[in-house]
Amino acid sequence: MAYSFDDLKNACAADWQAYIQHDFVRRLGTGTLEPGAFRYYLQQDYLFLQHFARAYALAIYKSRNMADLRQAFDGLKAIVDTELTLHVDYCRQWGISDHDLARLPEDRATMAYTRYVLDAGNRGDLLDMHVALAPCLVGYGEIANMLNSESTTVRADNPYDAWIAIYESDAFQSAMHSEIEWLDERLAGVTEQRFEELVGIFRDATLLEIDFWQMGLDWRSRSQ
Numbered sequence: 642m643a644y645s646f647d648d649l650k651n652a653c654a655a656d657w658q659a660y661i662q663h664d665f666v667r668r669l670g671t672g673t674l675e676p677g678a679f680r681y682y683l684q685q686d687y688l689f690l691q692h693f694a695r696a697y698a699l700a701i702y703k704s705r706n707m708a709d710l711r712q713a714f715d716g717l718k719a720i721v722d723t724e725l726t727l728h729v730d731y732c733r734q735w736g737i738s739d740h741d742l743a744r745l746p747e748d749r750a751t752m753a754y755t756r757y758v759l760d761a762g763n764r765g766d767l768l769d770m771h772v773a774l775a776p777c778l779v780g781y782g783e784i785a786n787m788l789n790s791e792s793t794t795v796r797a798d799n800p801y802d803a804w805i806a807i808y809e810s811d812a813f814q815s816a817m818h819s820e821i822e823w824l825d826e827r828l829a830g831v832t833e834q835r836f837e838e839l840v841g842i843f844r845d846a847t848l849l850e851i852d853f854w855q856m857g858l859d860w861r862s863r864s865q
């Protein structure tokens with residue numbers, strides 16, 4: 642059987658839905674998320690993105706041909722040039738200065754997720770690395786599309802509208818599609834046993850995304 646990215650998602654369908662439809666996401670869409678929860682998430686996400694940039698750099702290191710190298714490089718650029726740049730501007734709008742960002746303590750949910758992905762890439766091969774990175778890139782693209790399709794989503798006067806805009810942007814959506822294409826090509830040739838290993842990594846990373854949203858909702862008990 643030729644596997645595809647959709648098979649990875651289908652193998653962890655309940656966890657994937659719990660991630661995409663998390664309460665944190667729903668409240669972003671309706672504009673009802675507590676500002677403190679969003680601010681805490683935004684700050685941790687700044688640290689998260691820096692570690693994910695390191696993970697894409699590891700994917701570049703593990704690439705053995707130009708096509709793989711270019712794919713990992715595009716992922717690195719999407720994080721550093723698109724997401725992190727917008728993120729720093731966005732943090733300023735939320736009253737979080739560069740000074741604050743430079744001194745942030747790392748939450749254990751940030752630590753667990755980012756180190757898991759770096760470890761999956763270190764001990765595994767390039768496909769393990771991309772599968773560990775996929776819930777991040779594909780999940781946020783899907784979340785933006787899901788929010789756009791829901792009648793309960795508020796865009797005008799929603800304090801989180803700019804957040805949705807980052808992930809519905811052409812730059813982010815095209816990075817997501819190109820990653821799915823890359824994964825589809827590689828997954829088509831794996832054995833059943835290898836696919837099951839990859840499902841384990843994909844599920845772990847999806848569960849760690851859920852923990853990251855939950856960290857935001859639990860911000861009061863986690864605040865520095």
Ligand SMILES: Cc1ncc(CN)c(N)n1
Nearest residue numbers: 686689776777778781853
């Ligand atoms: C935790 C998390 N996951 C995914 C993304 C989208 N790159 C993000 N910014 N933060």
